[in-house]
Amino acid sequence: MIRVLLADDHAIVRGGLKEILIRHMESVECGEAENAEQVLVQIRAHPWDLLILDITMPGRSGLDILADIRLLRPELAVLVLSMLPEDQFGKRVLQAGAGGYLKKESAPEELIQAIRKVLSGGRYVSPALAEKLVLDLDDDANRPIHEGLSAREFEILVMLGSGKTVGQIAEEIHLSVTTVSTYRARILEKMKMSTNAELMRYAFRNHLVD
Secondary structure, eight states: OEEEEEEOSOHHHHHHHHHHHHHHSSSEEEEEESSHHHHHHHHHHSOOSEEEEOSOOSSSOHHHHHHHHHHHOTTOEEEEEESSOHHHHHHHHHHTTOSEEEETTSOHHHHHHHHHHHHTTOOBOOHHHHHHHHHHHHTGGGOOGGGGSOHHHHHHHHHHHTTOOHHHHHHHHTOOHHHHHHHHHHHHHHTTOOSHHHHHHHHHHTTSOO
């Protein structure tokens, strides 16, 4: 029996994942969590074999709790499944301790392949992300400024870079406007900028947004 915890704030996504797992794998038991705190509660309470984790969830993000997960269950296989750009978030996810990163639009067959890979103790990344990781090793001295941001700060930078307002971001990631404004201020300070327009230009130049 393989015990899989599905962490996503959309019930329809959790239901779809459960259906795929039951159809393609033998002896699967699925649990569900809709936010980061529920993930941590479930991990403390049950011996899961695999966590399929979304990044953007209410409260703390999936990326933000990966360090906690590694402390609680260092042996737990984690596959991050997200809509966010692979080339920007994939590396962060792997550095934080996940075993793989997969986009939500991937085919079910690729999802099953990724699951089997991380369950066996391996790492799963797409060929494009693997190439980026190799290139980053060769260009370690020229790291862009945004790589110094925390997981949540980077997530909000990408949203600001795409033109979203503080209010829109707060609603999307289920934080208060005040909290998002505080993150925005930290981002501006760390990146030595003063306006959203500067952040948008930076995000576009560094291919953080389309």
